[in-house]
Amino acid sequence: MQPNNLLLRVFADPRSVVEFAVQHWEVLLAQARMANLTARLSYRIEDAGILTGVPGRVLTQFVAARLVAESGRRALEWEVNRLHRALTQAGYPMLLLKGAAYARAGLPMARGRTSADIDIMVPRDRLDRVEKQLVAHGWEPCELDPYDARYYRRWSHELPPMRHRDRGSVLDVHHTILPPSSRLRPDPALFWRSAVPLADGSMAFCPTHMALHVAVHLFQDGEIAGGIGDLVDFSELCRHFAGHPDFWPKLVPAAAELGLTRPLFYALRYASMLLGASVPARVVAEAEWNGKPSVPVRAAMDPLVCRALVPNLPEDRSPWWQAARLCLYIRSHWLRMPPLPLALHLLRKAWARRFSAAPAAT
Amino acid sequence: MHQRFRGPGLRARIGPFIFHLRSPIRGLVADFSFAYADFPICDESEVSDFRVCVSSALGRRPWRGVQAQFWSDGVSPLGTFPRQLAMPYAEWGLNWCIYSYAHQFLMFHSAVVEKAGRAALLAGPAGSGKSTLCVAMLARGWRLLSDEFALLDPPRCRLLPIPRPVALKGISIQLAEKLLPYSRIGRVFAPTRKGTLAHLRPPADAVERQAEPARPAWVLFPTHAENANTRLVPLRKTAGFLRLEENCFNYNKLDRTGFDALSQLIETAECYELPFAHAAAASELIDSLAERQPVTDLPLDAT
Amino acid sequence: MVARAPREQDRWTVPDANALVWRIWDDEFLIYNTASGQTHHLNLLAGEALRSLAATAASVRELVSRLADEFAIAEDSPPLQMTDRLICELDELGLIAPSN
Numbered sequence: 001m002q003p004n005n006l007l008l009r010v011f012a013d014p015r016s017v018v019e020f021a022v023q024h025w026e027v028l029l030a031q032a033r034m035a036n037l038t039a040r041l042s043y044r045i046e047d048a049g050i051l052t053g054v055p056g057r058v059l060t061q062f063v064a065a066r067l068v069a070e071s072g073r074r075a076l077e078w079e080v081n082r083l084h085r086a087l088t089q090a091g092y093p094m095l096l097l098k099g100a101a102y103a104r105a106g107l108p109m110a111r112g113r114t115s116a117d118i119d120i121m122v123p124r125d126r127l128d129r130v131e132k133q134l135v136a137h138g139w140e141p142c143e144l145d146p147y148d149a150r151y152y153r154r155w156s157h158e159l160p161p162m163r164h165r166d167r168g169s170v171l172d173v174h175h176t177i178l179p180p181s182s183r184l185r186p187d188p189a190l191f192w193r194s195a196v197p198l199a200d201g202s203m204a205f206c207p208t209h210m211a212l213h214v215a216v217h218l219f220q221d222g223e224i225a226g227g228i229g230d231l232v233d234f235s236e237l238c239r240h241f242a243g244h245p246d247f248w249p250k251l252v253p254a255a256a257e258l259g260l261t262r263p264l265f266y267a268l269r270y271a272s273m274l275l276g277a278s279v280p281a282r283v284v285a286e287a288e289w290n291g292k293p294s295v296p297v298r299a300a301m302d303p304l305v306c307r308a309l310v311p312n313l314p315e316d317r318s319p320w321w322q323a324a325r326l327c328l329y330i331r332s333h334w335l336r337m338p339p340l341p342l343a344l345h346l347l348r349k350a351w352a353r354r355f356s357a358a359p360a361a362t
Numbered sequence: 363m364h365q366r367f368r369g370p371g372l373r374a375r376i377g378p379f380i381f382h383l384r385s386p387i388r389g390l391v392a393d394f395s396f397a398y399a400d401f402p403i404c405d406e407s408e409v410s411d412f413r414v415c416v417s418s419a420l421g422r423r424p425w426r427g428v429q430a431q432f433w434s435d436g437v438s439p440l441g442t443f444p445r446q447l448a449m450p451y452a453e454w455g456l457n458w459c460i461y462s463y464a465h466q467f468l469m470f471h472s473a474v475v476e477k478a479g480r481a482a483l484l485a486g487p488a489g490s491g492k493s494t495l496c497v498a499m500l501a502r503g504w505r506l507l508s509d510e511f512a513l514l515d516p517p518r519c520r521l522l523p524i525p526r527p528v529a530l531k532g533i534s535i536q537l538a539e540k541l542l543p544y545s546r547i548g549r550v551f552a553p554t555r556k557g558t559l560a561h562l563r564p565p566a567d568a569v570e571r572q573a574e575p576a577r578p579a580w581v582l583f584p585t586h587a588e589n590a591n592t593r594l595v596p597l598r599k600t601a602g603f604l605r606l607e608e609n610c611f612n613y614n615k616l617d618r619t620g621f622d623a624l625s626q627l628i629e630t631a632e633c634y635e636l637p638f639a640h641a642a643a644a645s646e647l648i649d650s651l652a653e654r655q656p657v658t659d660l661p662l663d664a665t
Numbered sequence: 666m667v668a669r670a671p672r673e674q675d676r677w678t679v680p681d682a683n684a685l686v687w688r689i690w691d692d693e694f695l696i697y698n699t700a701s702g703q704t705h706h707l708n709l710l711a712g713e714a715l716r717s718l719a720a721t722a723a724s725v726r727e728l729v730s731r732l733a734d735e736f737a738i739a740e741d742s743p744p745l746q747m748t749d750r751l752i753c754e755l756d757e758l759g760l761i762a763p764s765n
Binding site for chain 2: 311314315
Binding site: 598599600603604607613614617618621622625628 | 686688690691693695697699702704706
């Protein structure tokens with residue numbers, strides 16, 4: 001079931017742009033802009049050695065997108081620099097997550113990638129002191145209404161977001177990768193045990209855990225819709241680490257150890273289906289054996305996920321798109337919280353949204 | 363133009379950009395075709411920079427009248443708006459496209475006018491009077507480069523024209539009719555309770571020369587007030603830099619390139635505050651700046 | 666505010682002098698830090714202090730002495746009395762760091 005979407009097609013096979021006419025470029029660029037993947041797309045094409053053949057105005061758009069991404073990366077690296085001063089150098093161990101980790105580890109997939117926030121992980125028993133240390137260095141907890149603040153402290157796996165007083169950057173401090181109330185409870189000690197030190201003294205997940213984290217973030221913790229960037233992350237991590245002797249053999253066993261075989265199954269399935277990621281047959285078989293959902297669930301997930309993830313422009317979307325998004329939104333909360341608090345939480349959120357202001361014109 | 367707009371789409375070369383525009387809304391097509399009559403239409407051999415569609419939309423509150431929506435590359439940044447206001451919203455939408463994506467330029471919230479190859483930036487937020495002042499400068503024979511965005515090409519420190527229709531608000535409409543009697547002004551809209559809005563078709567000459575950049579020579583910060591004492595107040599370079607940076611859309615995104623380009627601009631240009639009560643008097647002061655300094659013989663391409 | 670005021674024995678320096686881009690107009694400094702992406706506007710005293718630390722590391726006391734020489738003023742004159750505060754601010758902005 002390879003959907004007919006140009007952006008996915010080019011990520012799967014960059015050489016397909018060689019035959020593009022003007023109208024194909026226009027659709028591709030529009031899809032990339034909508035998914036915020038323009039810069040990453042440009043690197044995918046460059047790595048395939050065909051950037052020089054791309055039309056001039058497309059190159060201009062690529063250059064502009066790369067400028068923004070590079071600026072974001074520089075800001076990210078500076079935040080990590082400042083977090084060092086505040087935490088690592090003061091004796092508080094810190095694990096970098098996602099974009100910050102990819103950038104500091106110098107992974108090729110960090111090029112062109114934009115992140116809104118910085119994510120780090122600290123041991124749960126140090127959380128309060130880390131928060132105090134951050135406040136001493138200029139970070140302030142974001143203003144939340146009392147309900148949301150209680151939600152975070154009770155149900156979540158992270159502190160409420162913190163914003164830096166002078167720089168305005170936003171920091172998410174996690175103590176594990178899924179909410180404590182979630183149906184899956186990976187033991188954070190396992191992440192710390194295998195963590196890899198980076199050149200500057202900070203730490204990151206080992207390659208298998210990096211990939212599992214993305215899988216979990218996309219298929220267990222998130223609403224999936226609009227998450228094509230995360231699926232690209234997963235696919236690129238797999239491509240980059242495929243050459244590591246430990247990566248593929250350890251991926252499913254690590255997932256089993258952490259109880260994360262289901263999200264891994266989905267990540268491998270959809271990365272392969274939508275992005276043409278090449279996964280060794282043995283790994284596919286292991287993932288299915290360990291993490292495959294029941295037939296009805298799988299039958300439901302395929303159309304839901306494809307509708308939600310495939311970056312079609314509004315005029316090309318299926319009429320069921322909104323319904324698919326709603327189903328997956330409910331699913332994401334179902335996975336995070338037990339039923340009664342979930343119902344109350346969703347009700348409250350829907351109520352608040354109804355009475356919020358409509359978007360204003362310029 | 364009408365048919366293409368409503369059908370496969372119109373490709374118009376507007377400043378350094380090619381916009382691919384579509385809309386089934388008759389009123390918008392008429393207004394747009396009037397305001398952009400002189401702009402060259404491109405064929406389909408070049409990829410566009412922005413893909414725009416203004417379509418009717420299903421409003422959540424049908425008693426508010428028929429609504430429309432502005433789409434650009436899969437995003438609808440302005441929400442829904444009354445369909446009869448499609449033209450002003452489309453103009454705001456085109457602005458949004460430019461400052462959201464065109465980071466190959468350092469972009470300022472500024473009008474730009476030019477005489478003898480030297481450009482004056484009239485920088486400031488909405489309400490500072492830059493469009494009104496712009497009209498007064500056109501009446502003095504200055505070329506319109508832009509009424510909304512200054513587009514600086516960083517490597518060569520040149521301002522690129524984007525001579526789109528000038529947005530006139532309230533009494534500026536009457537002022538434009540008076541100062542530019544041969545100009546064409548479009549329909550008057552009332553988009554907000556605050557007042558009226560109309561679009562002045564850019565002079566044909568400005569559009570013809572839209573591929574001709576200009577060297578920045580003066581940076582002016584106009585502020586309009588009823589009882590202001592109209593005068594030029596020289597600014598120190600660092601003050602000029604910081605003030606212009608406040609009016610820059612994407613300084614933070616261009617890192618060192620942005621710093622170097624803005625520094626170079628300030629190095630070569632004179633900076634002034636320009637409080638003013640009447641646009642005509644203010645424009646006379648700006649004209650006198652140009653007369654005071656003889657044009658040097660530097661060709662446009664010299665650094 | 667940073668966690669603590671500068672200690673007497675701390676020596677301060679610019680971690681990477683090449684990361685700073687300088688523009689000086691009329692005794693006012695504009696400095697772009699390529700590491701942080703931030704642009705800073707410094708007055709003459711602060712600008713010269715930073716220049717001095719970029720050239721060679723110094724403690725607060727040493728810096729006061731250098732600036733007193735530079736501007737031909739007494740070490741205890743009012744502008745120099747705020748030097749430790751200046752060091753704090755430059756540190757917070759990420760322009761300088763302890764060299765030890």
